[in-house]
Amino acid sequence: MVVPLIVILALLFLVFMVYASYSISSGVYVKAFCKKHTTDKVVSLTFDDGPHSDYTPKVLDILAEWKVEATFFCVGKNVESYPAIVERMQEEGHLVGNHSYSHENNFPLLGVEKMVDELRKTDDLISSLTGMPVHFFRPPFGITNPWVRDAVAKFNYNVIGWSVRSYDTISDDVDAVYDRVVKKITPGAVILLHDRLPFAPELLSRLLQHLSDEGYKVMRVDKLFNVFY
Numbered sequence: 499m500v501v502p503l504i505v506i507l508a509l510l511f512l513v514f515m516v517y518a519s520y521s522i523s524s525g526v527y528v529k530a531f532c533k534k535h536t537t538d539k540v541v542s543l544t545f546d547d548g549p550h551s552d553y554t555p556k557v558l559d560i561l562a563e564w565k566v567e568a569t570f571f572c573v574g575k576n577v578e579s580y581p582a583i584v585e586r587m588q589e590e591g592h593l594v595g596n597h598s599y600s601h602e603n604n605f606p607l608l609g610v611e612k613m614v615d616e617l618r619k620t621d622d623l624i625s626s627l628t629g630m631p632v633h634f635f636r637p638p639f640g641i642t643n644p645w646v647r648d649a650v651a652k653f654n655y656n657v658i659g660w661s662v663r664s665y666d667t668i669s670d671d672v673d674a675v676y677d678r679v680v681k682k683i684t685p686g687a688v689i690l691l692h693d694r695l696p697f698a699p700e701l702l703s704r705l706l707q708h709l710s711d712e713g714y715k716v717m718r719v720d721k722l723f724n725v726f727y
């Protein structure tokens with residue numbers, strides 16, 4: 499059977515569109531900071547989906563112990579539930595960014611207007627606690643599309659992706675997650691973690707020990723990429 503060229507082209511286009519939406523580093527819809535081009539041993543640790551009532555404070559304790567500053571992409575409804583944890587993030591020198599209000603599975607399909615509402619609501623919640631405007635955003639699931647692009651364009655955001663995905667949300671094997679992350683760490687890496695997971699504190703402790711042993715310095719994403727506004 500001969501497959502018509504138009505079908506092949508349509509399939510290739512489809513594959514490209516899926517890649518463009520699911521790969522935040524593709525930059526097709528939104529220019530995102532995913533990795534710093536550098537030979538310096540610097541990385542950023544980023545935590546998504548919190549704050550969580552139990553695990554986020556433990557993550558903060560460990561960061562404080564190591565005197566390390568991280569970046570938290572918080573979900574608005576969780577900010578509403580645990581405002582004191584967000585205040586603590588700010589007080590302890592961490593950067594707090596926006597990761598939508600609902601983080602519902604259908605977020606990428608909400609349309610521009612509802613996305614803008616979610617982002618604005620979450621910005622307002624975070625700002626009221628930190629006293630700072632929010633200039634950093636990470637799209638839920640890292641998915642970008644024309645709606646996300648148009649919603650983001652209404653804000654003064656630096657969009658942050660990642661270069662090291664831990665897949666910590668789909669595994670409960672902390673050893674496997676740790677191994678996967680350390681293998682992928684290179685200078686300038688942005689590491690994606692989730693502070694809502696029970697093993698987040700243990701994973702963080704082990705990663706900080708590894709980074710220290712390897713001579714890496716950990717910095718907030720604004721400092722890594724030198725973007726302040």
Ligand SMILES: [Zn+2]
Pocket residue numbers: 546547597601638639
């Ligand atoms: Zn998320």
